[in-house]
Every structure is written in C-alpha cells, then in structure tokens.
Amino acid sequence: MTLTIALSKGRIFEETVPLLAAAGIVPAEAPESSRKLIIGTNRPDVQLVIVRASDVPTYVQYGAADLGIAGRDVLIEHGGVGLYQPLDLNIAKCRMMVAVPEGFDYEDAVRHGARLKVATKYPQIAREHFAEKGVHVDIIKLYGSMELAPLVGLADAIVDLVSTGGTLKANKLTAVEHLLDISSRLIVNQAALKLKYPTIQPVLDAFAGAVPA
Ligand SMILES: Nc1ncnc2c1ncn2[C@@H]1O[C@H](COP(=O)(O)OP(=O)(O)OP(=O)(O)O)[C@@H](O)[C@H]1O
Ligand SMILES: O=P(O)(O)OC[C@H]1O[C@H](OP(=O)(O)OP(=O)(O)O)[C@H](O)[C@@H]1O
The missing domain is CATH 3.40.190.10 (Periplasmic binding protein-like II)
Incomplete structure (x- = not known):
C-alpha cells in the first residue's frame, strides 16, 4: 500500500525535509528544481505530491493524499472537515x-x-x-x-x-x-489512518520525535 504525503513547495517543504529524514524518507528530487508533481522517495511505498499550500487540506480530506502538512492559517480557513490533526510540527512559525x-x-x-x-x-x-x-x-x-x-x-x-x-x-x-x-501541523485522512495504520503510525511517531523546539 502506497503512502502519499501532500506538501507545498518553499518553506513547508524545506522545513519538512528533516522530519521526513527522521522517518527514513528521503525525497528523490527537490520540487523547486523539478516540474514533477509526484515525487518519489527512497522508500518504494512512500510518494510526495506537490500542491499549493492552501490545497493541502483538500487533497487529504478527500483521501488523494494520506498525510499532509499545512499551516494553522490554512487549516482554519479550510474548516478541518475529515482531517485528523495529531501533531503541531512547530515549523513555518x-x-x-x-x-x-x-x-x-x-x-x-x-x-x-x-x-x-x-x-x-x-x-x-x-x-x-x-x-x-x-x-x-x-x-x-x-x-x-x-x-x-x-x-x-x-x-x-x-x-x-x-x-x-x-x-x-x-x-x-x-x-x-x-x-x-501560526505554525504548521501534520494532517491525516481519517479513513487512511485506520486502513494504513501500520504504515502511518511509525511516520507519526518519527515526526513527533523530530519536532523542532
Ligand atoms: N513569512 C512567513 N514565515 C513563516 N511562516 C510563514 C510565512 N508566511 C507563511 N507562512 C506559513 O507557511 C505556510 C505556507 O506559506 P507559503 O508562502 O509557502 O504558501 P502561500 O504562498 O501562502 O500559499 P499559496 O500557494 O496557497 O498561495 C502558510 O500557510 C503559513 O502557515
Ligand atoms: O514578516 P516577514 O518575514 O516579512 O514575512 C511576512 C510575509 O511572508 C508571507 O508572504 P510569503 O513570503 O509567503 O510570500 P507570498 O505570499 O507571495 O507567498 C506573508 O504573506 C507576508 O507577506
């Protein structure tokens, strides 16, 4: 089962790279220098999708991505429907x-x-x-x-x-x-959390352990 993570270019991507690394995930390329919207990683079961910052909650809400990282500003405007928000990542403050x-x-x-x-x-x-x-x-x-x-x-x-x-x-x-x-939060599709629990939970734990002070 593939795990899909929605991220936006720029500061969120940059500040997420160390969190991904803590979960053993290394992007195959940098979105800034690529026109690709789906980016593979060193893990065959994990891919990244690159979307506008304000679109991240929508991709996760509808299950097109299992996880995402979005600012509290964007999450309030979106409303948070269908999203589980387990972790404040303390990035993009x-x-x-x-x-x-x-x-x-x-x-x-x-x-x-x-x-x-x-x-x-x-x-x-x-x-x-x-x-x-x-x-x-x-x-x-x-x-x-x-x-x-x-x-x-x-x-x-x-x-x-x-x-x-x-x-x-x-x-x-x-x-x-x-x-x-404002800071950015990890968001999770509620159905994906149940269906893909064995893949998602270790990523959540690794992110939680790597949150910057
Ligand atoms: N100057 C800033 N310093 C730190 N964090 C910021 C700053 N500006 C925005 N952010 C946070 O980073 C998130 C992403 O911002 P970014 O500038 O990458 O996208 P954007 O241009 O606001 O989004 P969109 O592409 O939807 O217009 C914002 O939602 C906010 O939570
Ligand atoms: O207080 P400062 O450090 O100057 O940061 C504030 C600026 O950062 C954000 O814009 P951003 O850099 O995301 O530009 P954008 O809205 O064009 O993406 C925000 O909309 C402000 O314009």
Whole structure:
C-alpha cells in the first residue's frame, strides 16, 4: 500500500525535509528544481505530491493524499472537515496580525465605529476577529501581496502573516493587533489512518520525535 504525503513547495517543504529524514524518507528530487508533481522517495511505498499550500487540506480530506502538512492559517480557513490533526510540527512559525499604514490611528477609528475595508487572504479568520470586536468591516479577498492594498487605496487595513516584520516595514505598514500564533501541523485522512495504520503510525511517531523546539 502506497503512502502519499501532500506538501507545498518553499518553506513547508524545506522545513519538512528533516522530519521526513527522521522517518527514513528521503525525497528523490527537490520540487523547486523539478516540474514533477509526484515525487518519489527512497522508500518504494512512500510518494510526495506537490500542491499549493492552501490545497493541502483538500487533497487529504478527500483521501488523494494520506498525510499532509499545512499551516494553522490554512487549516482554519479550510474548516478541518475529515482531517485528523495529531501533531503541531512547530515549523513555518509566524503570527496572524492586523496591520495598517504607519500614521493611521486604528484604535481611534475602531473607537469611533468606523467601517473599515480589510484586505486579506484569510476571510474567515478576519471576519470572526472583527465580529468578536464588534467592528464593521468590508472584507476584500486577495490571493497574495496584501501589503499593497492599503498603499493604493484598496483597503484601510490588512489581515496577514508576519514573521520578521520586514515586509510590513518595507511597505510602511505597522502591526496593530495580534490574532493568532501560526505554525504548521501534520494532517491525516481519517479513513487512511485506520486502513494504513501500520504504515502511518511509525511516520507519526518519527515526526513527533523530530519536532523542532
Ligand atoms: N513569512 C512567513 N514565515 C513563516 N511562516 C510563514 C510565512 N508566511 C507563511 N507562512 C506559513 O507557511 C505556510 C505556507 O506559506 P507559503 O508562502 O509557502 O504558501 P502561500 O504562498 O501562502 O500559499 P499559496 O500557494 O496557497 O498561495 C502558510 O500557510 C503559513 O502557515
Ligand atoms: O514578516 P516577514 O518575514 O516579512 O514575512 C511576512 C510575509 O511572508 C508571507 O508572504 P510569503 O513570503 O509567503 O510570500 P507570498 O505570499 O507571495 O507567498 C506573508 O504573506 C507576508 O507577506
């Protein structure tokens, strides 16, 4: 029985390589330098499928992949249906923040009941946050480069991921609220966990033992 693991290119793949190694799995090639979407490994019974970060939960939900690694941001937006989430891998760590242009008095706007235009790739997380605060917002869904939106008048604020703060700084934005701490989690298709338990459990154990501090 083949074990299929869904991963995204970039930081998740890079930070997953040591975890795979702990489970005795070595990718046959690097996705960055290959156009292949199915990548073999040193183990004939394990293959990797390379998908968009936000598509990882969907592949695992429907059983097209048995395991996957996805950010908490992506998992909240997906909803987590059909997924078992046994392990926080403590990789791809960042924070979900509200940010506004430097000089914009966000607290004052909120206090005065202003209606804010908020650009984000994370409409569920943003909607819930502002609903809890009782702030009226118009959510504008974007797929990337959120930091641009306030600079060109598309939005008053953004909800986005911040790590070093370099992107905010380069675009003269400042973080005004911290919504969530984000890291990536191992996700498992619930049916696959039962059917492929003897193959999956050792991988889960190896990952658990290799989680970075
Ligand atoms: N600057 C960052 N530092 C650390 N982790 C991050 C950072 N940005 C995003 N992440 C985390 O890594 C995950 C994957 O991000 P990545 O940039 O590889 O994909 P993406 O471009 O956001 O996804 P998609 O391809 O679906 O647009 C995110 O879901 C998030 O959990
Ligand atoms: O605080 P920093 O260290 O600057 O990181 C924050 C940036 O990282 C993420 O983008 P990413 O690098 O994933 O680019 P992408 O959205 O174009 O994939 C996020 O959307 C921010 O733009």
